[in-house]
Amino acid sequence: SRLGTWSGPRKVRERNVPFSATQLLPSSCLSAPVLGIMEAAANCSLRVKRLLLDPKFEGYKLSLEPLASYQVELESRVAEVKLRDDQYTLDHMRAFGMYNYLHLDLWYQDNVYYVDQLGRVMNLSVTLDTALKKPREVFRLPQDLIACDNRLCASVHFTSSTWATLSDGTGRLYLIQTGKRGNGSCEKWEILFSEEFESPFIIVHSISFLRSDVHSVGVLLLRVEKDELDVQGSGFHVSLEWITIVKISKEGDQGYEIIKRRVLQGKSVPHYAAIEPSGDGLMVISYKPYAFAQREEKKCDESEKEKSEENRKEPLYYWQQTEDDLTITCHLPEDFTKEDIQIRFSTDHISIALKDPLSPVLEGTLHSSIDHEGATWTIKENRLDIFLIKREEGHLWPELIVGDSQGEYIVDPAQSAAIAERLGHLTSDEMNPDPAKENPPCNAQELEECDIFLEDSTSLCRFDGNTLNVTHVVNLGSNQYLFSAVVDPKEMPCFCLRHDVDALLWQPRPDQEDKWEHISTFNALGYVQASKQDKKFMACAPDHSYSALCECMWRVFIYRQPAPLSTVLYNRKEGRQVGQVAKQLVATLETHDPVLGFQATNERLFVLTTKVLFIIKVRTENE
Numbered sequence: 227s228r229l230g231t232w233s234g235p236r237k238v239r240e241r242n243v244p245f246s247a248t249q250l251l252p253s254s255c256l257s258a259p260v261l262g263i264m265e266a267a268a269n270c271s272l273r274v275k276r277l278l279l280d281p282k283f284e285g286y287k288l289s290l291e292p293l294a295s296y297q298v299e300l301e302s303r304v305a306e307v308k309l310r311d312d313q314y315t316l317d318h319m320r321a322f323g324m325y326n327y328l329h330l331d332l333w334y335q336d337n338v339y340y341v342d343q344l345g346r347v348m349n350l351s352v353t354l355d356t357a358l359k360k361p362r363e364v365f366r367l368p369q370d371l372i373a374c375d376n377r378l379c380a381s382v383h384f385t386s387s388t389w390a391t392l393s394d395g396t397g398r399l400y401l402i403q404t405g406k407r408g409n410g411s412c413e414k415w416e417i418l419f420s421e422e423f424e425s426p427f428i429i430v431h432s433i434s435f436l437r438s439d440v441h442s443v444g445v446l447l448l449r450v451e452k453d454e455l456d457v458q459g460s461g462f463h464v465s466l467e468w469i470t471i472v473k474i475s476k477e478g479d480q481g482y483e484i485i486k487r488r489v490l491q492g493k494s495v496p497h498y499a500a501i502e503p504s505g506d507g508l509m510v511i512s513y514k515p516y517a518f519a520q521r522e523e524k525k526c527d528e529s530e531k532e533k534s535e536e537n538r539k540e541p542l543y544y545w546q547q548t549e550d551d552l553t554i555t556c557h558l559p560e561d562f563t564k565e566d567i568q569i570r571f572s573t574d575h576i577s578i579a580l581k582d583p584l585s586p587v588l589e590g591t592l593h594s595s596i597d598h599e600g601a602t603w604t605i606k607e608n609r610l611d612i613f614l615i616k617r618e619e620g621h622l623w624p625e626l627i628v629g630d631s632q633g634e635y636i637v638d639p640a641q642s643a644a645i646a647e648r649l650g651h652l653t654s655d656e657m658n659p660d661p662a663k664e665n666p667p668c669n670a671q672e673l674e675e676c677d678i679f680l681e682d683s684t685s686l687c688r689f690d691g692n693t694l695n696v697t698h699v700v701n702l703g704s705n706q707y708l709f710s711a712v713v714d715p716k717e718m719p720c721f722c723l724r725h726d727v728d729a730l731l732w733q734p735r736p737d738q739e740d741k742w743e744h745i746s747t748f749n750a751l752g753y754v755q756a757s758k759q760d761k762k763f764m765a766c767a768p769d770h771s772y773s774a775l776c777e778c779m780w781r782v783f784i785y786r787q788p789a790p791l792s793t794v795l796y797n798r799k800e801g802r803q804v805g806q807v808a809k810q811l812v813a814t815l816e817t818h819d820p821v822l823g824f825q826a827t828n829e830r831l832f833v834l835t836t837k838v839l840f841i842i843k844v845r846t847e848n849e
Contacts, residue, residue, distance in 0.1 A: 244836040267687070267696040272732060274725065275744045283749040286785055286810035293784075293813045296355055296842035302342040303811035303836050304822055307379045307395065315460045317450050320495040321428065325379050326763060328823025328834040331714040332407030333387040338825055338832050338839075341380040341801045345370065347392070347415075351408070352830065355843055365402065365415040367394045375594050378426045384715075386434040390415070401443060401471060401482060410675060419471060419482035425449055431465070431500045431719070443482075444501045446508070454773070459493065466490040466499055466516065488694065492516035497684070497707040498721045502736040507697070508689040509734055511707055511721060515685065520695040541634035543588060548641065549620045552596075554612040554633075556588070562603050571598040576627070578610075589629035596617060624680075641684070680803070688741060698741055708755060709764035712828075713745070720745065722766070723753030731770065749808060751785060763824035765831075772844060774831055776824040780815040780833060784844060813842050 235804045301758040331337040333603075334353040345367035352358065367380070384390050387407070392400040400420045405413030427447040434443050446468055453463040462572050470486040490510070493504050498511035510516050556578070570577040573595050578588040583788035595617040603612040616623075626633060643709040682706060706724040711731070718734040732742045748766065751773055755761060758775055766773040775783045789806040795807070815821075815833060823834030833843040 243713040249650070265698045270698045270700050270741065272686075272700055272742050273722075273740060273744065274730065277421040278730075278744060278747045279728070280749055280788070281543065283808070284752070286808050289809040289811050291811065293811055294355065295813060295842050296358055296360055296841045296843075297816070298350060298360065298839045298841070300342065300348075300361065300494055300839060302344050302346070303320045304834065305341045305343045305345070305379060305380055306732050306822060306836060313450070315450070315462055317460065317462060317464055317495045320452055321448060321464070322378055324762065325381075325428070326823050326825075327379065328825050328832060328839075329382045329384070329711075330825040330827070330832070331384050331407060332712045332768065333384060336827050337408060338834075339364075339382055340823060340834060340839075341367075341382070345380075345394070346380065349407075350832075350839060350842060355830075355841060356571065358841070361839070364404075364407075365390075365392070369394055369398070376426060380427055381430045383434045384430045384695060385443060387433050387715075389443065391429055391432040391443070391457045393427060393429050393447075395426055395428070398429075398446065399423065399447070421484060423447075425451065427467070430496075433501050433503055435503060435505045437472075437505065442505060443471040444505045445469050445471065445616065446499055446501055448495070448499070450495070456493075459553045460513060464492050464495050465519070466492075466496065466510070466511055469500065470505065488691070489519040490689070490746065491519050498686075498719070500718045500734070502734075503716065506691050507736055508691065509686065509718065509736075510689065511686045511702070513684050513829045516687065516689075518689070518845075540807045542632035544634050544636055545626045546636050547616075547623060548638070549622065550616055552614040552616065552623070552626070554610075554614070554626070556612075558605065558612040560608055560611055562605065562608060566607075567592070568608070569603055571596070571601045571614075573617075576612075576614075578612075588627070588632070590630050593623045593625050593628060594621065622699070651810075684744075690777060700742075706752070708752070710765070711766050711768070713770075721749070722764075724755075727753035729755070729773070731766065744800055749788070754783075754785065762821055763781070765824060765826035767826055767828045767844070769828050771828065772826075774824075774826055774844075776821055776833060778820055780821075782815070782833060782842065782843075784811040784813065784831070785809075786811070815840055 266450040304327050306327065307322070309318055313322065320844070329338055329339045334351075337349060339347055340361075341347055347365040347367075349364045350359075350361045374396045374755045378393075381393045381397045381752070382390060383392075384407075384617075388403060388405055389847050390402045390404050392402055394400070398420060400417050403418050405415075407413070427449045429444040430448045432443060432445040434441070436442065446466055449465045450462050451465055453459075453461060456463065466489070468488045468490070469481050469484050472485050473480060473482055490508075492512055492513040492514050494512055496510050496512040500568070501508055532578045536560050542555075546553045547552070558719050566581055567817065568577075568581055570581045574592050576590065576592060577586060578587065579586045597615040597617055601613065601614045603610065605611075628634075643832040684702045684705075685702040686702055689695070690697050702723065702813045708724055708729055709721040710719045710721045713731075713733065718736070720731050720733045722729050722731050724730075727750050729748040730744055731746040731748070733745045735741055735743050748770075755764065755775055758777065760779070761775045762778045763776040764774070765776075770787065772784055772786045774785070777783075785808045788806040813831075815835075817835050817840075818836055819835040819837060821833055821835055823832070825832045826844075829843065831840075831844055833840040833842065
């Protein structure tokens, strides 16, 4: 329904397949760049915790209990920047048209910030809902925002409990020491570093960390730039510039400067992009793949690499295998006879050497055991053929000699065709290659309209900050990205993905073997949000107690986690007592202005319009 109360079958739960780089997908969904990234990086999975899933979830019950709502009039309008005529692509809309103008300071609960048309950074700190104060000015941008025609929206990100990064939208970046900001603190915000860039940008993420006992700040900047080489596409590309600012000392004076700049480019605005707390890596979720832009020195290295590849010698040997035996082929000099070569076999070792002078040509430990007594070899037309019988039949070897890269493996066409036939049910160029089958792999007619999600090749990538290579890849397939949320300001932001009908919250753990941890589940939210065609923002409480959707104009939907009942309630159909209920609440804002910002804390929701800031009390004192 439009209110989003959901109660449906849960049979899809039983599958519970983890998100994986080898997830079932039509082969046409995987583009060549994505496949190239997957080959170079580790294919990972997002492991769902079954204990956090509720297979007996019955749905949300619409609650008519009133929500306390307060509003604060703004002295000056929010510094909204509307899209220009030359910003017409979907990427411009996602990056700037859907921008969240309200900034939450999770280092200090219930503190929100916005930038007004006078260039002032305004703060509202809530301690008591019934005694709200007017927003106060904490910082004023040195430049006049309205005077710049090419500007983007001003952006703020709180790097730590005492630092912040700020962009005025004209291309200037500020590093600001704020001091302690909570509880109405009046400490002056001081600019310790500023830098003018060639083109405007917005700040996506920033962190503060120590490296070799030196204070460093990592900042991620986003731009949508004109791409003259893109003739067939939109004519634009998206760039993520990752800069590192460090504290330096020169002749007794201390200051900050940029020591490293790295640029990633892609063809779609990332759903999620964040720097690891250590500053060593970067995680990106995007529909189309990202890669670091080539630098001049890198181009030189690649040209040298191409030359070396051209001069590369032929493989020392070639080898083939079946499930029962192996064949090794070596090319020999002319007029070579069996008296000129010495070959020795053992159960797990092979040695080939020339007699005059005695020097090993090929020697090493075999991947697995062989029947050395049944091994044979022949020399014919300057070619040495060696035949080995596997001791364990039916097992294909990934390599011939452990750690040896001098040979080349040749796949038998018949064997390749047999493997492809066995794996044919995993990929297909057709949506349903075998419609007559009793249980077809996919039937598009059974999908509801809200289940159709075109961005089915979305991937999650982890980039190494030193090598600039992709180290981990997760193909999210059709598990739609929903929103991001900061649960712990000292950790990376979490991201929420749709899984079946639910929404699963994932916390990145860059220092652990499993890079992403499933920490919470919002039951049926994946299904519910799909019916909200007018939704603009999504969020959740840092303690996962509720999730919320905000429409473009005046309605906010709140979905609380199941909670125990204070009274006895029975299910009439099944004749059993209901222990807990998940409630849905709806708040209607008294405004006709579009929503520009939306943030959630454990107790409140903040909704920003052009002239008013609304505060909705989500949690009562009794909860």
